[in-house]
Amino acid sequence: MMKRLTALVLLTAVVVLTVPGVEAARKLRVVTTIPDLKALTEAVGGDLLEADSLSRGSINAHEIEIRPSMMLKLRRADIVVENGLELDRWIDVAVQGSNNENIVRGGAGVIDVSRGIPVLEVPTVRVDRSMGDVHPLGNPHYSLDPGLAPIITQNILEGLSRAAPEHRATFERNRQAFLAQLESRMAEWTKLMEPVKGSKVVVYHPQWIYFLTRFGLIESGWVEERPGIPPSPGHLVRLVRTMKDEKIKVLIYAPWNDQKLAEKIAEEAGAKPVLLAQMVGGVKGADSYIGAIEYNIKTLSQALRQ
């Protein structure tokens, strides 16, 4: 009796381990560097994957503290989705600590979604750190420009299809459905921003250029005199004067910027400080990709109309 039972258990185990469907049913495990990419990956992958982001929308994506808990997520990942353009180069340290051979730089499990992006603010002169934290490959904050979502999701689609070619058609269907949804919203957003097109704004950190350009707004100044370097008092005086002279109504800042400073400058210049979602989850109500853009559009258009 005991022998039969043992044989039965062994047989069951062998069947379970060898049936291809068991392994195939496992979802793809995807880790993204920023929450925008998590949202877009989920839009393409749907139920076929589990996505997780290494950073949250409220923090500065340039300076992430590398925690070993990130390495654990990466250890289990089939795919890593990164922003590229040196925004998230910090992931190299986490990947190295994860001991996961699939996701090392140059590996098949790495998706760099910046490929094919028409990059703005690419330096045309020699850059060094006297200019602050300048990105030598261009401005990397493109992910919340809804007009670039087709390119980003195309990159994600290609990467996911490399890992799971049998699901390419599903990924493509999911992507098309998402883009169609985005397209319909895009018409509303464009209409909403139409009356304020051409308005000048001041930003805290130069991370809004893609979004502003998309909707025809003009970036007229920065709180940070040089990216990543706290501003000098002289620069702030000049900035306030410029805002007054040019009648700039809005100062845009992100959750990780110095809120008090942004409010003080806006107050002195007679402008309104506007907190926008720099990424998905950056502020309350910006919990999805479309939700984050919608929040930004509504908040900004309302502030510019006042």
Added chain:
Amino acid sequence: MHALVIVVVGLLLAFVAVPVFAQDTEALRRELEQLKRQQEQYQRAIETLSERLRRLESQPPPVATPPAPPSSPLAQSPANPQSQTAPPSATDLLRPRQPFALYQQRGSGQLLFDMGVTGDFVANITQHNVQKSESGTFAGRENRFFPREVELSLFGQIDPYARADVRIEAGEEEPGAGTGVSLAEATLTLLTLPYGTQAKLGQMRNRFGWSNVIHEHDLPWVDRPDVYRVFFGEEGLAEKGAEVTWVPDFLPFYLQVLGGIFNGDNETAFGHGRLTSPLVTGRVMTFFDLTDTMALQVGASVANGETPERLRSMLVGYDIKFKYRPDGWLHPLLTLASEGIYSIRRTERGVDVNGDGIFDTFQKQTRNSFGWYGWGEVQPWRRWAFGARYDSTQYPANPGYQWAVEPYVSFYPSEFLRFRLGYKHTERTHRDLLDLNGNGGSGRIMDEWFFQATFILGAHPAHSF
């Protein structure tokens, strides 16, 4: 005469007016450049939108797929589909590879690896008797300003399977002597080994505790903690050999297990220096995200080797580190850490049997000693950090112990520049065991002031937690 006066006045006016005019021109030029940049951005945006519109119009509804963006030949090549989906097999690894294949992806004019220079300069002021005995924190360099470590770092991927890190450093080791250049680290890391393993070989700072692996300029203090200085020497434990790490993927928390084999060259703790009786190291490290803002890292390390007299020397260490980083902050508000080392060392003790003052025989004995430090730092502002460290360390080969307290303040004008001012008070239970200089100097009680200036030029590898 009138004409001369008119000419002189005219020239004066011209000189006065030129700077004003130049300022206006400069402002106009800046505005023009800004407008030009914006126009270029608009142009690009229009081109992108036009392209997108063209694609949308040219495709049958409801499909609206933009053309696939350019992708790397390595990832997309249909000729080699295996490389897209599977990690390299053992055969792949054995096959000769093009070492500079990555270059093709990076474009001309770019380096194949990252490069950076770090400069670390230290000044210290202390009592004259400490200088005479050369028993200060920076022995032999008391009351001096000196380049402690100027380091050239070269690091990057060798190929898709491995990376290399090379650090060459120079620094003053003796007053007035030329600056010596040495190889601080040169390692090869194999990244694509199976079963969650990774191998690193070469000359490296050992992963013993959390601070030993950190280079001098990156330490959160001016000097390395006393427990490391006493048990491993001024620069801590750095060895030549190989280590393998394993990170299991089935545990609910992060765990890194490490094993290593090294020559055992460290003269303070080991010194046998041969692989026939190597230094063997081990470490386990785990980590817990307590909340989104608080995290704890805990580790245990061991190093077991032989002294030149072929006597066993084993060191067991613990390390613990806590960080609190409020939501949205660019830096931690509070960091707390502690490391301790327990040393078990076989030593030879001379015995004077007949009382003639001369050792007649040597007895082997085991000396157990312990040292630790506790450290706390608060950084309420991005540019300023305040901290203090308390050290208490027994001597591993001799009787007695020392303790020290070291408060400091750090100022960061930017991420790449730091100034630090520190004070260290040290007390030892014994006067110097050997008055090598024979000049009566003593380091039993020391008060030292430190000034440190550190810069980073170019790329610098990031550190975890």
